[in-house]
Amino acid sequence: MKKYRLSKALGEIDEVYIEEVLKYTEDAAAGKRRGIFGRKRIVTLALAAVFIAAGTTVTFAAACGGLQSISEHFTAYRTDIKGVGDTSSLPVIENAWSIGKTMDGEQDALAGSIKVTSAVCDRYSLYATIEFNAEGIDIPENIPDEELTFDIINAKSGIEGACRPVFVSREGDIFTYIIHFSESSSINGDEIFIEAHNFGRSCTVEIENIGRRLVFNSVEYCRIKFSIPVSDLLILDSVQSLNSEKIDGIIDMDAELSPFGFVVRYDESQVPAWEEAHSELLKQYGWEWFKYSTGTVYSLLSFKMKDGSTLENVHNLIATAESGSDPNSGKDTIHFSFIVPVDISQIESVTYLGAEFRFDAEAYD
Amino acid sequence: MKILEDEKIVGLFFERNEKALRETEASCGALLRKTAKAILESDSDVEECLNDTLLSLWQNIPPAVPKSLRAYACKVIRNLAFKRLEYGLALKRSINSELPLDELEAVLFDLKTENEFSDVEFTLTLDSFLGSLSAESRAVFLKRYFFCDTVPQIAQDLCISESKVNSLLYRARKKLRSVYEKGAEL
The missing domain is CATH 1.20.5 (Single alpha-helices involved in coiled-coils or other helix-helix interfaces)
Incomplete structure (x- = not known):
């Protein structure tokens, strides 16, 4: 050698x-x-009153203006979640968006502007509704409103990530979207800087010698920057599991639950032993631990509700699954973010990889 | 002394302005010394390596246009430090016994296919392997095997536990071996 x-x-x-x-x-x-951003707050609607009474720049009217359509959006999302036993029993917090702060973006576009009408997060995810004012942009009439979106929206600092916004509604030149960023490390920093790139729509085109491909056609080439001060965010409280479990007798794990996601923490050093013990299974699927623990082939997640009912196949509720590490414990994490905010006070336990993690979240007012 | 940005320093190299060398040392001298010191024990060797690195930058920029001056300079000083290390080995001088080189080389130990790769293919495969890692795993891997940092140092720098560093390294080495095994089969 x-x-x-x-x-x-x-x-x-x-x-x-x-x-x-x-x-x-x-x-x-x-x-x-x-320092690690670790503030926790109890979410109550009373907080909304405090925000408004304190005379902050919360534009309650604006938030309420979009609330109806956003609620409808999540109701539609809820009924579209496949495989969950009874979608109507999934406790979605439809009013989570009723609190927020309006911030004008720092404009860097030939036309169009963005403002955040409301933003809310837990320690790992940020959800916000944004209004894009397309005044001055010549939008072809043959494009359906719901197909118009941004090519990509990036978040930097405070939380890292990229997403394509979800269309909610259009009123004249105003388009309302939901954006969602998620990562496995806690949100930190003072501000979350966000950039929206190019307004248009995705469509399929035939490319010679290659075939049909999905491409993004821009109606307006633009880059619009805006930021969200972390101190102004409403941070939904999360609860730690009452118990820790041993997965397959090898990996020690505990969990955390918030309205926007489920996090498991485990000792990375135990993973090789688990992979060794499951080598045949992993070889069969070409997996390793992370793929196995986040895969959807198995029914990974189920919720046991306090009313005695059980929601199976809740993994269909998962928007993203990301690995990372918890700076407080040094343990590895897998963070599952939910596509709808869930009222966790109604959940008694979450079963994941065969282990049941019990929770006792306070009820929402 | 106000430290110039990388792009401005590269601009000085292109203007053939010798201020470029002073600015480079001010901007990334500490990083370069640390990189060389992780490979070489002797302080005088480290200083000679630093001088050789500055000379190399002066001779190679232009035509070279570094994507990142400090990263480019790190590569140069690491390579020079390795040459000096090999020279020391040849002379059977004492060397830094704490280097993680052997644990990395052990990845390919007993892999007969290693010599089937040309040097270029070898590096390209390594590039491709690095691209397949997560940012965190890549940072841990390169801090260990490019910068030759110790495990406790990596854990401290990246704010993660030592057990996690060891675990990420173990899995990365395992993956690296499989990448070279597969590459040789193609």
Whole structure:
């Protein structure tokens, strides 16, 4: 074997990777300096009253203006969740968006502007409704309203991620969308910077020698920046599981539940032993731990409700599953974000990978 | 001293302005010394490596246009430090016994196919492997095997536990071996 061949080959890798590591290290150090964002608040609608009474810039009228259609949107989403026993019994918090803050974006577009009509989050996810004012943009009449969206919306700092907004409604030039960012680490920093890129729609086109491909056709090329101060966010409370469990007798795990997601924490060092014990199963599917633990082939999640009913196949409620680490415990995490906000006070336990995690969340007023 | 941004320093190199060298040392001298020091024990070797690195940057920029000056400089000083290390090995001088090189090389130990790769293919496969890792795993892997940091240092730098660092490294090495095994089969 040539001496240090791999080590020397590492000296020829793309500089982008090295810069990324340097930046990653700086960000980790900066995160440590800032302290971990760990505030928890109890969500009550009384808080909405406090917000408004305190004379903050909450535009209650604006939030209420969009509330009806957003509620309808989530009602539709709820009934569209496949496989859950009785979708009508899924306790969705439809008024979670009734609190929020309006912020004008820092405009960087030839036309169009964005404002956040409401934003709400838990420690791992951010949901917001935005209004895009398309005044001045020449939108072809043959495009259905619900097909118009942004190519991508990126979030940087505070929370990292990218999403394509979900259309809610259109009134004249005003388009209302929901955006959702999720990650497995806690939200931190002072502000979440967001950039919306290019307004248009996705469509399928035939490309010679390649075939049909989904592409994004821009009606307006734009980049609109706006930010959300973290201190102004309503942070929905989460609860820790009352018990911890051992998955397959190998991996110690505990859990956390919030209206926007379910988080499991485990010791990464136990994973190789689990993978070793399940090597045949993993080989069969070409999986490793993360794919197995987030896969949808098995019925991974079910909710036992306090009224005695059970909701099976709740994994269909999952929008994203991401791995990360909990800075407080040092343990690895998998964060499942929900596509609708769930009233967790009605949930008695969550079963995941055969282990039952019990919770005792306070009721919402 | 106000430190210039990377792009401005690269601009100085292109203007053939010797201020570029002072600015490079001010901007990333500490990082470069740390990178070399992780491979070489002797402080004088580290300083010689740093001087050679600055000379190399002066000779190669232009035509080279680094995507990131500090990353480019890190590559240069690491390669120079390795050459010096090998020279020391050849002379049987004492070397840094704490280096993680052997644990990385063990990935390909007993893999007969290693020599079936050209050097270019070898690096391209490594690039592709790095691209397949998560950002966190990549950071841990490169801090260990590019920057030769210790496990406790990586854990401290990235605010994660030492057990997690060890676990990520173990899984990355396992994946790397499988990448080279598959590459050789193609």
